[in-house]
Every structure is written in structure tokens, then in C-alpha cells.
Amino acid sequence: MDLESALVTGAGVLPRARYTSPDFAALEFERLWGRVWQVACREEEVADVGDYCEYTIGDESVLVVRSSSEQLSAFHNTCLHRGTRLAEGAGHLEEGSIRCRFHAWRYDLGGALVEVVDAEEFDPIPEGTRLGAVRVGRWGGFVWICLDAGAPALLDYLAPLPELLAPYRLERMRLRAHLSTVLPANWKVVVDAFNEGYHVQGTHPQLLASTDDVHLAYEQLGLHAHYGRLPEARRTLTPSPRLGLGPGDYDEGEILESFVTGLGGVFLEEERAVVAEIRSTPAAGEPMLARYQRRRRELLERRGVPVEAFSDDQLTSADDVLFFPNLLGPLYPGSAVVFRVRPDGTSPDRAVKDTWILEWPRPDEPPRRARRRFYPDWTERDWGLITNQDYANMAPVQAGLKARGPGIRLNRRQEANVLHMHRTIDRYLTTP
Numbered sequence: 001m002d003l004e005s006a007l008v009t010g011a012g013v014l015p016r017a018r019y020t021s022p023d024f025a026a027l028e029f030e031r032l033w034g035r036v037w038q039v040a041c042r043e044e045e046v047a048d049v050g051d052y053c054e055y056t057i058g059d060e061s062v063l064v065v066r067s068s069s070e071q072l073s074a075f076h077n078t079c080l081h082r083g084t085r086l087a088e089g090a091g092h093l094e095e096g097s098i099r100c101r102f103h104a105w106r107y108d109l110g111g112a113l114v115e116v117v118d119a120e121e122f123d124p125i126p127e128g129t130r131l132g133a134v135r136v137g138r139w140g141g142f143v144w145i146c147l148d149a150g151a152p153a154l155l156d157y158l159a160p161l162p163e164l165l166a167p168y169r170l171e172r173m174r175l176r177a178h179l180s181t182v183l184p185a186n187w188k189v190v191v192d193a194f195n196e197g198y199h200v201q202g203t204h205p206q207l208l209a210s211t212d213d214v215h216l217a218y219e220q221l222g223l224h225a226h227y228g229r230l231p232e233a234r235r236t237l238t239p240s241p242r243l244g245l246g247p248g249d250y251d252e253g254e255i256l257e258s259f260v261t262g263l264g265g266v267f268l269e270e271e272r273a274v275v276a277e278i279r280s281t282p283a284a285g286e287p288m289l290a291r292y293q294r295r296r297r298e299l300l301e302r303r304g305v306p307v308e309a310f311s312d313d314q315l316t317s318a319d320d321v322l323f324f325p326n327l328l329g330p331l332y333p334g335s336a337v338v339f340r341v342r343p344d345g346t347s348p349d350r351a352v353k354d355t356w357i358l359e360w361p362r363p364d365e366p367p368r369r370a371r372r373r374f375y376p377d378w379t380e381r382d383w384g385l386i387t388n389q390d391y392a393n394m395a396p397v398q399a400g401l402k403a404r405g406p407g408i409r410l411n412r413r414q415e416a417n418v419l420h421m422h423r424t425i426d427r428y429l430t431t432p
């Protein structure tokens with residue numbers, strides 16, 4: 001594959017090889033995945049000294065270890081003796097050290113080699129020999145790693161998102177569920193599918209009765225992007241303009257109820273009760289949406305969520321954020337659903353999608369660990385109607401992209417974030 005022929009064109013056309021070519025995927029491993037900051041795990045998954053999480057990307061494996069109460073360390077997950085992978089998945093390292101299963105070399109939690117069996121039979125091993133360090137950083141309650149020593153610092157890389165998203169206090173949220181599955185499509189097909197609202201009318205037509213899918217705002221922020229009910233596209237209790245309905249043709253209360261239900265789980269019981277109360281006791285003078293926002297603010301405050309920094313609009317919408325290149329999802333006051341998408345192994349045709357469901361803990365709630373659940377085939381689980389609809393698109397998109405055809409074209413406004421992400425990828429790929 002000649003790289004030039006796979007790059008986004010000046011006119012914004014995306015050649016198909018970007019999604020299907022093993023050569024393109026290989027170049028991504030070298031120049032993209034080898035250089036960006038990526039989320040390895042949640043901090044709470046490595047809460048206690050000795051806890052570890054493995055993060056894999058392509059053939060690379062990085063071990064994140066809680067090496068002291070204050071410190072996280074990250075290493076290339078390979079023994080310095082004969083190269084064995086040292087640990088897999090997530091768990092706890094017993095006896096405060098990392099012991100290789102093969103010939104029992106031992107490393108301390110900071111990666112220093114502390115024991116070599118029959119050391120005198122080796123040529124002298126220098127004092128201070130340690131596992132290869134990987135850069136590690138923390139933001140938002142996530143542990144981030146970067147394989148490139150020359151990359152910018154994490155906060156510079158993420159700018160301006162940390163400032164923009166500060167009110168959500170993601171670092172105070174707790175993991176309620178951690179679900180992973182494999183989707184039959186290139187990782188970018190998956191990211192693209194969650195990085196625009198244009199597909200709502202085609203894929204989720206049931207949502208049109210309760211949501212204005214047209215007036216979403218899209219904005220590009222540094223390497224990253226963002227869409228949702230930004231100030232110029234505020235939430236209203238109206239259906240999609242695509243349905244052509246007039247004010248007498250729909251019921252605001254029904255719309256409120258279905259979008260609150262559609263926001264999904266976290267405070268659902270309490271919120272449903274608020275909606276029911278609002279619908280059954282009409283208040284003169286105060287619009288239904290404003291009333292719900294006011295009541296929701298009270299509900300969140302009772303839960304201990306600092307709500308002062310949120311606008312009323314933010315209380316009834318989501319900030320859909322893409323942390324370039326592969327972390328995205330809707331953030332709500334008090335909860336968030338964050339997805340991470342990466343190639344499955346080195347395949348250009350399959351992706352692993354991890355979902356972290358985060359919620360604000362109740363003030364009296366003891367910390368607990370969410371179990372990681374993995375579904376090798378996404379059809380083994382019911383992900384809810386909307387997500388099932390999204391996932392069902394993956395195989396046909398990937399299969400279609402393999403057919404011969406012209407490059408794919410994007411909607412200039414509603415898919416602007418998709419284009420921005422692909423152009424940013426190309427900036428990495430064209431930098432040797």
C-alpha cells in the first residue's frame with residue numbers, strides 16, 4: 001500500500017484502505033499508537049499497592065502497577081531474561097514483587113530487578129537494572145500511558161479538555177461496570193459510529209419522536225472533538241424536525257420521560273419519580289424543562305455532586321467527547337459512559353470496545369470493585385436497543401468497505417468531527 005493513496009484527500013474524501021489494509025494498520029501501530037496517550041485503566045482498578053492492570057495495543061503490552069500509595073508505575077510487560085510476558089489481565093501481585101513464571105527472576109513493584117536465580121553464572125548484570133519504563137499519567141480518574149518518550153506531557157496533549165470537562169469531576173466518579181466486547185470492524189469504523197449524530201435518523205429512528213437530532217453542535221478542540229447540546233443547540237422538548245410535526249402534535253411530558261429514560265441507568269429510579277411528579281402536577285408559569293432541570297439539580301446535590309459549575313442545559317444533555325484517538329462517550333452530571341476502542345490484536349477488521357460505566361458514589365457508599373466482564377462476541381449480550389442498533393451496523397460497514405468503490409464522503413457539518421479525527425490521524429502517520 002502506498003500511504004499517499006490512503007490519506008484523506010484535500011476534498012475530505014476517505015480512501016477505503018484506511019479501514020481495511022493491514023499495511024495501514026501496521027503504520028498506525030508505529031506512528032499513531034506508538035505516540036499518543038492512551039487510557040490503560042481506571043485508577044480505582046489499581047487502588048492498592050501491588051494491584052496491576054495490563055494494557056495491550058497491537059503486539060505491545062504495558063503493565064501498570066500501583067508501586068506505592070502515591071505512585072503508579074508502568075513498564076513494558078516483558079522479562080529481561082528470556083522475554084516472557086510478566087502478567088496478564090488485572091489482579092494483585094503477591095509478596096510485593098513481580099515474579100517471572102519461567103525462571104523466577106523477580107522485580108520490585110517499581111520495576112527494579114531484585115533477584116536473579118544463580119546470578120553468579122551470568123555475566124555481571126549491572127546494578128540498577130530495571131524493566132523498561134513507560135510514561136504514565138493520571139487525569140479524570142483514568143491511568144494513561146504513552147509509548148513515546150518525546151510526546152508532549154499528558155495535560156498538554158489533552159488540552160483543552162481538562163479545563164472544559166473539569167465540572168464533571170470524572171476523578172470522583174466510581175466504576176459501576178466494566179464491559180468489553182469484540183466488534184467485527186476496524187477500530188475507526190467503531191469510533192466514527194459514535195462520533196456523530198447524523199446516523200440517528202437512519203439507525204435509531206425510534207429516537208426521533210423524542211429528540212432533536214438535527215440541532216446538535218459539533219466542535220473540534222485541539223486533537224480532540226466534542227458534540228452535543230452546546231449553547232447554540234440547546235435541549236428542547238421537541239421531536240426531530242425531520243418528522244415535520246407542529247406544537248399540537250406531540251406531548252412535552254412524553255418527550256421528557258423518554259429522553260430521561262434514554263439517558264440510561266444511573267439515577268434512573270429517582271429521576272423517573274421526578275418526571276412522574278412533574279407530569280402529574282402541572283405548574284403554571286414554569287416551563288416543564290426548566291422545572292425538571294431545577295429538580296434534577298436538587299437530586300444531584302443530594303447525591304453530593306457539585307452542580308454549581310453546570311449550566312441548566314448541561315443538566316439535561318450530554319457532552320459527547322472524543323479524546324483522540326480512541327476514547328469517547330457521553331458525560332452527564334453525576335455519571336458517564338466512556339468507551340475505549342482499539343484494534344483486536346493487529347487485525348484491521350476487528351476492534352475491542354471497552355465500556356466503563358461511571359457514577360457518582362453515594363456519600364455513604366463503601367468503595368467496591370467492579371468485575372471486568374468480557375464478551376468475545378457482542379451478540380452474546382443485550383446492550384440495550386440503541387447500542388444493539390449501533391453494533392449491528394459494524395459488520396455491514398466493514399464488509400462494504402472491502403468492496404471496490406470510491407473513497408467515502410462525509411457530511412460537512414454533522415460529520416465534521418469524524419473528518420477532524422481522520423485528518424489528525426494522518427498528521428501522525430505522515431510524520432516519520
Ligand code: FES
Nearest residue numbers: 079081082100103
Ligand atoms: S524469562 Fe523471565 S526469568 Fe527467564
Ligand SMILES: [Fe+2]
Nearest residue numbers: 193203386390
Ligand atoms: Fe448510535
